[in-house]
Amino acid sequence: MSRVLAFGVDAGSTTCKAVAVDATGTLVASRLEATRPRLEEQAAAMVAALAADLGTAEPPPVVATGYGRQLVRVAVRCVTEITCHSRGVFRALGHGGTLVDIGGQDAKAIRIGEGGRPVDFAMNDKCAAGTGRFLEHTAGRLGVPVAELGTRALAAREEEPISSTCTVFAESEIISLIGRGADLDAIIRGLHRSLVGRIVAMARTVGLEPPLILSGGVALNAGVRVMMEEAAGMAVVLPPHPQLMGAYGAALLALEQ
Numbered sequence: 001m002s003r004v005l006a007f008g009v010d011a012g013s014t015t016c017k018a019v020a021v022d023a024t025g026t027l028v029a030s031r032l033e034a035t036r037p038r039l040e041e042q043a044a045a046m047v048a049a050l051a052a053d054l055g056t057a058e059p060p061p062v063v064a065t066g067y068g069r070q071l072v073r074v075a076v077r078c079v080t081e082i083t084c085h086s087r088g089v090f091r092a093l094g095h096g097g098t099l100v101d102i103g104g105q106d107a108k109a110i111r112i113g114e115g116g117r118p119v120d121f122a123m124n125d126k127c128a129a130g131t132g133r134f135l136e137h138t139a140g141r142l143g144v145p146v147a148e149l150g151t152r153a154l155a156a157r158e159e160e161p162i163s164s165t166c167t168v169f170a171e172s173e174i175i176s177l178i179g180r181g182a183d184l185d186a187i188i189r190g191l192h193r194s195l196v197g198r199i200v201a202m203a204r205t206v207g208l209e210p211p212l213i214l215s216g217g218v219a220l221n222a223g224v225r226v227m228m229e230e231a232a233g234m235a236v237v238l239p240p241h242p243q244l245m246g247a248y249g250a251a252l253l254a255l256e257q
């Protein structure tokens, strides 16, 4: 590993990520924590901890992204998640396409152009039903860990359609399905179908240029990946460490400083 030259911090609504890159832009270390209410202190502590992990007395330049990026006081610059995810994914995969980043509280579709620059994007930050929060909320209601949702959706032999387009109404629908004795995995599959339908419709608004690429924490959900391939009719590609792509892109921009 060559010397660590830059850090990126992605202060997200659900998780806070910090990554380090070396002079070649290779991701060499990272930290990820659930976002706490005192984001300013958390980000500073994570940067200090990452520097300590790497044995660096002084942290290198930091670029911040994510919804709480303005609270990352150690940053030399704040950059949008659209730009950072595009840059991170382009570098990690070596090509562009249509990127879908699904985080805890919002989802974005980004068409990646030359050099990893975003050429068009669409965003949903108004409605929880197209985000990771929708899955987290319903997982809690069903008593299933979020990390198991995807495999259970794929293992289901049947599917219970969820017609509500709102998290709150979907929850009422789930309660009545449970009351009717519906299979839990079939409900989970229906929830995934609903989320994926919304996401693919949003991605179509920027033009579905293959391949479809997934980043953000929801990319770790195998059910979302497989059902997106079915819905979009094209391969879905994942970068390594999809949840770190925003922070990675920020670190690459810090390297250019």
Ligand code: ADP
Residues within 6 Å of the ligand: 011, 012, 013, 014, 015, 016, 102, 103, 104, 105, 106, 131, 132, 133, 135, 136, 146, 147, 148, 216, 217, 218, 219, 220, 221, 243
């Ligand atoms: P943000 O950057 O907006 O804070 P993330 O990109 O970290 O959010 O995504 C958080 C979401 O990722 C959660 O709401 C959850 O749905 C999903 N998620 C996190 N870890 C996993 C996992 N191991 N398996 C499946 N989904 C996950």
